[in-house]
Amino acid sequence: MTxxxxxxxxxxxxxxxPQDSATILCCNCGAPIDGxxxxxxxxxxxxxxxxxxxxxxxxxATLHICRDCERWLQPPAHWITAVPESRELLALCLRKLRGLxxxxxxxxxxxxxEPHSRRIKVKITIQQEAFQGTILQxxxxxxxxxxxxxxxxxxxxxxxNTWRAVVQVRQKVPHKxxxxxxxxLILKHSAHKDTINIKEVKDGLDFFFSxxxxxxxxxxxxxxxxxxxxxxxxxxISMDIHTSTKSYKFSFSxxxxxxxxxxxxxxxxxxxxxxxxxxxxxxCHRVGTSINLLDPNTLQTADVSTPIYWRSPFTSLxxxxxxxxxxxxxIEPTRPQKGRFLLAEATVARASDLGxxxxxxxxxxxxxxxxxxxxxxMGYHLTGTNFNNPNFEALEESNHYxxxxxxxxxxxxxYARKKKSKARNWRLRRMNKEEGEMLPRKQDQERMERDFEMxxxxxxxxxxxxSTLAVYKAQQEKREKDRMEGLETASVVxxxxxxxxxxxxxxxxxxxxxxxxxxxxxxxEE
Numbered sequence: 131m132t133x134x135x136x137x138x139x140x141x142x143x144x145x146x147x148p149q150d151s152a153t154i155l156c157c158n159c160g161a162p163i164d165g166x167x168x169x170x171x172x173x174x175x176x177x178x179x180x181x182x183x184x185x186x187x188x189x190x191a192t193l194h195i196c197r198d199c200e201r202w203l204q205p206p207a208h209w210i211t212a213v214p215e216s217r218e219l220l221a222l223c224l225r226k227l228r229g230l231x232x233x234x235x236x237x238x239x240x241x242x243x244e245p246h247s248r249r250i251k252v253k254i255t256i257q258q259e260a261f262q263g264t265i266l267q268x269x270x271x272x273x274x275x276x277x278x279x280x281x282x283x284x285x286x287x288x289x290x291n292t293w294r295a296v297v298q299v300r301q302k303v304p305h306k307x308x309x310x311x312x313x314x315l316i317l318k319h320s321a322h323k324d325t326i327n328i329k330e331v332k333d334g335l336d337f338f339f340s341x342x343x344x345x346x347x348x349x350x351x352x353x354x355x356x357x358x359x360x361x362x363x364x365x366x367i368s369m370d371i372h373t374s375t376k377s378y379k380f381s382f383s384x385x386x387x388x389x390x391x392x393x394x395x396x397x398x399x400x401x402x403x404x405x406x407x408x409x410x411x412x413x414c415h416r417v418g419t420s421i422n423l424l425d426p427n428t429l430q431t432a433d434v435s436t437p438i439y440w441r442s443p444f445t446s447l448x449x450x451x452x453x454x455x456x457x458x459x460x461i462e463p464t465r466p467q468k469g470r471f472l473l474a475e476a477t478v479a480r481a482s483d484l485g486x487x488x489x490x491x492x493x494x495x496x497x498x499x500x501x502x503x504x505x506x507x508m509g510y511h512l513t514g515t516n517f518n519n520p521n522f523e524a525l526e527e528s529n530h531y532x533x534x535x536x537x538x539x540x541x542x543x544x545y546a547r548k549k550k551s552k553a554r555n556w557r558l559r560r561m562n563k564e565e566g567e568m569l570p571r572k573q574d575q576e577r578m579e580r581d582f583e584m585x586x587x588x589x590x591x592x593x594x595x596x597s598t599l600a601v602y603k604a605q606q607e608k609r610e611k612d613r614m615e616g617l618e619t620a621s622v623v624x625x626x627x628x629x630x631x632x633x634x635x636x637x638x639x640x641x642x643x644x645x646x647x648x649x650x651x652x653x654x655e656e
Contacts, residue, residue: 389439391595412432453509
């Protein structure tokens with residue numbers, strides 16, 4: 131026999147009447163009951179039919195959720211995060227019911243509903259003492275209607291000029307490679323989750339926040355991953371003269387060092403002696419929390435920390451846009467390998483001079499483990515080049531360092547890719563940025579695409595750089611997962627070759643991550 135879900139249950143069940151006890155008749159149905167423990171002259175069945183302990187408790191209610199951030203409104207003005215059928219959501223549902231505090235809650239659970247129905251059903255079991263010595267238990271359902279309501283934080287993000295703090299990140303360099311790397315670090319650590327807007331401006335980015343502490347947290351993150359210096363300023367917006375309450379807008383100016391990876395750097399002679407007596411003419415091979423410099427002639431490395439750099443700042447002597455292509459005529463390793471660098475002596479010639487003249491240059495390089503005769507390599511041509519740099523002029527005037535300035539400084543191996551290269555099997559995420567007031571010109575758009583392509587090639591060629599980033603599988607690889615299943619890793623990725631037949635560095639499939647944020651379910655139409 132089944133019982134109605136709203137029917138109350140009397141606890142304990144009807145007891146047997148002792149033969150020597152006084153009995154009375156139920157005033158409602160006439161059934162004999164124990165007169166010493168009768169609940170108001172009613173039997174247990176009549177108590178269940180006449181008493182409703184859930185009276186006064188709502189059977190319908192409304193829950194508000196923000197469509198953008200998927201947070202739930204907890205009255206009066208608090209927004210909480212709760213996943214479907216979680217303990218947090220169940221607690222929110224119970225708090226919404228009026229009259230539930232007068233009874234004792236025994237059990238509460240969700241009842242499954244269609245996700246698109248915008249309905250939530252909760253099954254609640256309660257207990258309450260109806261009469262002296264009689265406790266009733268009852269189970270009933272409550273239906274909640276899910277309504278959309280925009281939270282104040284999301285409302286501010288869609289309204290102009292509602293920010294409270296802005297972080298202005300700038301770097302005075304002619305390319306965007308450092309910002310592309312910084313963007314990947316921000317995405318990997320989700321440091322931009324509190325931003326209400328990201329705007330792209332000249333020489334940098336602006337990050338807008340709704341609270342001051344969010345901006346300070348973001349500045350601390352930038353300080354932990356890049357060599358920067360920051361300044362803080364505030365502007366008074368309004369003030370209540372009665373309570374002396376003031377409203378400010380805060381601005382944080384963050385400046386990155388103008389030194390990038392693969393830049394040619396001429397250090398001040400005094401600073402070069404302080405950081406390990408390294409040669410003042412070096413190559414920046416990595417930029418992390420400090421500037422990592424390398425002397426290709428001796429494989430000596432040195433780190434310039436952020437406080438030391440800003441105490442005596444200097445600029446790069448030449449950047450990657452001034453690299454010249456050379457061809458290796460002959461190369462011979464000279465010393466044991468130091469880390470991933472191997473010192474070698476090489477004879478090179480400019481690629482533009484082949485077939486025109488026989489001019490060659492002798493130099494030392496740190497790329498002895500990957501260069502072979504006939505390979506192309508990018509480097510800086512110092513002979514006959516005029517640099518408007520006081521540190522380099524001091525080197526030329528110094529008797530000790532003038533003779534050690536090489537003719538050529540090689541930086542990285544060059545892979546002459548085909549014009550119509552195959553699509554990569556990996557990709558990088560990008561941030562949603564708002565363009566400035568003026569649309570970029572065609573030349574600027576082409577320059578940004580060229581910088582992004584150079585950054586992608588650096589990710590392919592530099593294993594150390596790739597280890598700090600989150601690289602994801604391309605969408606095409608996800609769709610063909612079933613087709614590629616069972617194949618070996620080497621056969622999954624088709625190797626791309628240069629014009630000379632040499633393989634271009636590829637990223638192993640085992641290093642790639644699955645982007646679960648973009649997984650989609652496609653219905654098979656018959």
